[in-house]
Amino acid sequence: MQPRSPRAQDKSGYLSAGTIAAISTATGGAISIVRVSGPECLRTLGVMCGGLDKVTAWTPRRLYRTNLRDASGIQLDDALVVKFVGTQSYTGEDSGEIHLHGGNFIASRVLATLMDLGVRQALAGEFTFRAVRNGKMALSQAQATAELIEATNEGAAALALEKLSGSQLKLIEGLSEDLRNLAALGEVGIDFADQDVEEVSLPALRARTLPVIETLVKLKNSYSRGARIQDGVRVAVVGIPNAGKSSFFNALLGEDRSIVSEIAGTTRDVVGERLAIQGPHSSMTLRIEDTAGLRDSTDRIEKIGIERSTKAAKDADVVVFVVDVTQGAQSALEAFRFLSISPEKTLGIFSKTDMVSREVISKLKSDLEGLAVKDWVMTSAKTGDGIHGAALTLARVCEKMVERNPGEVLLTRLDQLAAVNLALEHMERAQIATEPELFASDIRQTLYALDPLIGTTVPDDILGRIFSEFCIGK
Ligand SMILES: Nc1nc2c(ncn2[C@@H]2O[C@H](COP(=O)(O)OP(=O)(O)OP(=O)(O)O)[C@@H](O)[C@H]2O)c(=O)[nH]1
Ligand SMILES: [Mg+2]
Structure with missing residues (x-):
């Protein structure tokens, strides 16, 4: 796979017939594969592989070890080449794959030789485009191949x-x-x-x-x-300023992603990160967002940040509501009501549990009962206590969001x-x-x-x- 090229934007390019080729593997691998497809495919392979008769005689879908040469006869590689004929191919037309020793240099020379022989560089997804156009697969299946690559x-x-x-x-x-x-x-x-x-x-x-x-x-x-x-479960970490949101976010990620400081209002914008997490039954991807603390602010920038926090909470599949146990319940209650998020999609996190006694936490928990949040997990980002448990609870909650019945078809x-x-x-x-x-x-x-x-x-x-x-x- 190579990065998308500017030519990929050229929509009409897909409509032009002809033989196309592209390096189909990422650079730096042990082998590189150049793919060719189109009416002139076999003739072109003939020129490079020692004659059209030879290539014509090959059994389709079998790899042949070949001295691969450019148009003037200079050897390019000791390669493995396979041909696919007509409708028996992925694209539904004559095509081939040239398996080369890895390294971009050889692959680029092979591609350049193909261009010399009248083949053009394939646009993004053009092999699959042809497969759909030639009735080899439906559009939804073609899109599924892209989704599989990106899974x-x-x-x-x-x-x-x-x-x-x-x-x-x-x-x-x-x-x-x-x-x-x-x-x-x-x-x-x-x-x-x-x-x-x-x-x-x-x-x-x-x-x-x-x-x-x-x-x-x-x-x-x-x-x-x-x-x-497909894209991940959206998780927003919210709470009042200084609650320990960024500290919890970083602890969950296992890296210093978000800035942490004792100054209330440190996080101004939404900081997003992807996290692969294992639930009780399956693995998931989380799109987790650290947000600005919620408070009445007159600061213009902070206000924008708070608007973004509110939106993140609203759009999130799961809200992680961080409550600082050294603070009273009042500010947390106000912030929760301000967000008007549903308790069903909320996971409560008590932060800084290293700083107070269990009695204080029990009292706080009962003061917050009115919020109807089911799960409260005690954590300390400082000592690491409870972080693993919070990750497990979060995975359990998020797994419910991706549950599906066996064989159920889902739109993605x-x-x-x-x-x-x-x-x-x-x-x-x-x-x-x-x-x-x-x-x-x-x-x-x-x-x-x-x-x-x-x-x-x-x-x-x-x-x-x-x-x-x-x-x-x-
Ligand atoms: N003792 C202790 N301190 C913590 C803990 N978590 C966070 N802190 C401290 O609390 C302060 C605020 O932490 P942050 O993670 O920046 O809080 P925040 O909620 O992201 O704050 P804003 O971005 O300003 O809204 C920092 O000084 C942290 O070191 C904890 O578990 N225990
Ligand atoms: Mg923060």
């Missing part, structure tokens, strides 16, 4: 692998089939499904939309969990959510249609709305935009 935890990897295997596609194709049948019924106005051909009334048609709507609503609701699995992308929302809008319109023809038209609109999830008829320029976010060589 940072086992849940995200499992989700991407399921999507790659077509679980989401199967569900959407099933929905599409139901919708096509519904549209046909509306268009014809009669129901052939029953033995006696009978007219289909609008109420009967509407009743048939309910299972489709139910599935769409489930998909819509799955997005927040899907996004959490905003564009997919937008497609499902649009489909639902059309379904709602179908519910109030006054004529079977209008009903059928709304159902057809629903079908079109869901198309981005299948991707067979997504216009090339939209496909190009989606693939420009992939890495080069994929």
Whole structure:
């Protein structure tokens, strides 16, 4: 994989045919793989591998050890080369992979030779773009390959692998089939499904939309969990100034990420970090944010910081509410009410427990009972006491946010959510249609709305935009 190139922005580039190549591996590895795909692939490999006859005679999908040469016959590497023919390949067209000794120098020379022979540098994700265009995979599966590459935890990897295997596609194709049948019924106005051909009334048609709507609503609701699995569970660390938020945040991360000082109001902006964490059943990624302390401030900058803290708490899946045990309950109560966060998504953290007796903490806990926060963990960032326990509790709370039923299809992308929302809008319109023809038209609109999830008829320029976010060589 190479960094995204500026040419990746060139949408029309995806539409130009021809043979493409790219270095598909990261620099610095033991081997480098150059990928080639397109109508001139085998001829080009022939020039570099000792003759077209030789390459033609190769069995597809088998590696052949080859003296790889440039156009003037100079040896480039002792390489392993494999060809894939036509529809039997990833891209759905003739393609090949050249496995080289690692190091960017050799790979770059091989790529340069390919360019000399008329091959062009592939755009980001262009191999996968071609796979979709050639009907080798659906758009959702192509996106799953990118998600698999970017997965940072086992849940995200499992989700991407399921999507790659077509679980989401199967569900959407099933929905599409139901919708096509519904549209046909509306268009014809009669129901052939029953033995006696009978007219289909609008109420009967509407009743048939309910299972489709139910599935769409489930998909819509799955997005927040899907996004959490993929991008991480959002955790905001909040509390009054000097509560020990940054100290707790740093202790959790195991590094000095956020500035800590005895001056109240040290953290001004949101400081975000990713943290891989093991829950009771699975690993997760947390997107954890340290925030500015909440208080009535006249300082313009601090006020902006506090607004950001409030927003972070509101947007967070889980709020870590830090309470300094050396302070009374009053300021904590005020801050909690100011945030108006739900106690269900709150984990309470008592900080600085090294500074007071257990009795003081018990009293504080009972004073805070009205907040209805279920879990309170005693910690000291100074001694490290309770930090491990707090991490375990946080992992347990966050794991609930990413729970899924076996085989349940989850949406993970905003564009997919937008497609499902649009489909639902059309379904709602179908519910109030006054004529079977209008009903059928709304159902057809629903079908079109869901198309981005299948991707067979997504216009090339939209496909190009989606693939420009992939890495080069994929
Ligand atoms: N004794 C002791 N001191 C702590 C502990 N945690 C934090 N402190 C001290 O409390 C002060 C404030 O800590 P911070 O972590 O900066 O607090 P904060 O909530 O991030 O503060 P702001 O960013 O100003 O809102 C610092 O002097 C820390 O050293 C602790 O567990 N025990
Ligand atoms: Mg701070």
